[in-house]
Amino acid sequence: MAHFPKPAAGSWTQAYPDLGTDPVDYKSSTDPEHYALEQKAIFKRTWLNVGRIERLPKTGSYFTRELPSVCQGTSLIIVKGKDGVVRAFHNICRHRGNKLVWNDFPNEETEGTCRQFTCKYHAWRYSLDGDLTFIQQEGEFFDVDKSQYGLVSVRCEVWEGFIFVNFDDNAEPLNEYLGPLGKGIEGYPFHEMTEVYSYKAEIGSNWKLFMDAFTEFYHAPILHQGQYTKEEAAKIQQHGFEALHYELSGPHSVISTWGGQSPPADLNMVKPMDRTLRSGLFGPWDKPDIEGLDSLPPGVNPARAPKWGIDSFVFFPNFMVLLWEPGWYLTYQYWPTAVDKHIFEASLYFVPPRNARERLAQELAAVTFKEYALQDANTLEATQTMIGTGVVDKFLLCDQEILLRHLHKTASDYVAEYLKTESDKMTNKEHANGATC
Incomplete structure (x- = not known):
């Protein structure tokens, strides 16, 4: 440095x-x-801190985070699984899109401890790992494969007890992103x-x-x-x-x-x-x-x-x-x-x-x-x-x-850089379409 x-x-x-x-x-x-x-x-492509690890003291501890900075309505569930791993999921039920975890007011953040997440609307259930485990009257659906309808995950990493998420699956790992300044205060x-x-x-x-x-x-x-x-x-x-x-x-x-x-x-x-x-x-x-x-x-x-x-x-x-x-x-x-x-x-x-x-x-x-x-x-x-x-x-x-x-x-x-990348994508798409013709 x-x-x-x-x-x-x-x-x-x-x-x-x-x-x-x-x-x-x-x-x-x-x-x-x-x-x-x-x-x-920026906000859809960089690492965002959403809380501290102390907010998840035991298995099943969770809290929600409202992130309109990413996109209006964006809400996440941050939870500690049975394996001790902290995960992040979009706070949306895969059935009809209801917000999955909330208390009295849907737009307010909440926290607690649970064994599973149950939708208030039709009682679909999800494990702490995000897997869909129960569908009310499952026989009424058509060839449903529950393994394909788990919660939508978001990249989640922990640094020095700080929990970060990133909506870009191609982003560099958190430690690399924080760089020398982050490394310098570890410990x-x-x-x-x-x-x-x-x-x-x-x-x-x-x-x-x-x-x-x-x-x-x-x-x-x-x-x-x-x-x-x-x-x-x-x-x-x-x-x-x-x-x-x-x-x-x-x-x-x-x-x-x-x-x-x-x-x-x-x-x-x-x-x-x-x-x-x-x-x-x-x-x-x-x-x-x-x-x-x-x-x-x-x-x-x-x-x-x-x-x-x-x-x-x-x-x-x-x-x-x-x-x-x-x-x-x-x-x-x-x-x-x-x-x-x-x-x-x-x-x-x-x-x-x-x-x-x-x-x-x-x-x-x-x-x-x-x-x-x-x-x-x-x-x-x-x-x-x-x-x-x-x-x-x-x-x-x-x-x-x-x-x-x-x-x-x-x-x-x-x-x-974002505008350049999008422009390059459009140019490449136009070239591909031209080649096809």
Whole structure:
């Protein structure tokens, strides 16, 4: 993995010359036709994280995932079989197409444990492996072969406890797709951090715009100044913010920065509540005593900075993992539902608390994070409204916004490659038809 120092202004972006330094075109965030192409070119062809392995603690454990980003109405069942293998299936009965697994409201996700899946409509049954095992009044059908009517499977692989699916049968294996950045953090003790706080909201902006907000810290001294004491906010605003390290690897990227030490070097920069509970936006200050935090994987803190605080990994298209120095992690996901809307999901993962004070410290971190996220979301809806006017469609990005530049180029490259592939298919088909004639 190549690491590029920053000897002069602009060198991060210039270390990747194919990115260029021109203003970036944001029309892809306002064009409905381009959004439809992103669904086909990106979300139907890349690995998508759908959850953690802890949600499937035993045989027959399952949960459903609604994925309109792939195609409107797409719903999956994720289940652990008797052999311990995690599988994914389209959530659709092979009889008349009813949604197979749901509770009171068909459009809401659900979870549970079962021995088999039974359709609510006509009681067709399917095993945990997806095989059709029972047809009500089977004799009424005509020469039916149950082995041909199992649930439709979706590629499913697990990496470091994260469950991924891919709708493209020809896509490369998950480990290869995640590449060096994924390899570099293997061994991090994700499995120890099972206390989870989650948020989910519909945001009125294109999915890439919210990712933009969380792949740079250029905005932090201005937008989030209310989260600091007055004196510290003035100091940070005056000097600005610069991260320690930026890196691009294929479609993925990482930004590494200071902050999050436990406790902060200057206790005057945080609020009295933070000092009382020894917690805040950077998470609980007291690092948990578990294996794997003293000797971190080589991809964590790639700059080897003594005051390192956070690594934010962006796994294209829509999955972000943030590793925090005090010993917890955070995930973001962005699921587009329209060109100007998406579902934002965030989860904070901690080692289970041992007492009430540790629990309150985790809850304070979760509440503080929510305040930051609301500030970002509110700003982005204003951004979407304005760029939607088309008055301006190309925007300047500074060197600290290299991950934004990379994200928009990567998304556009996927669409361009998809269009080329489809064009080649059409040309080959025309040639074949001509040859036949």
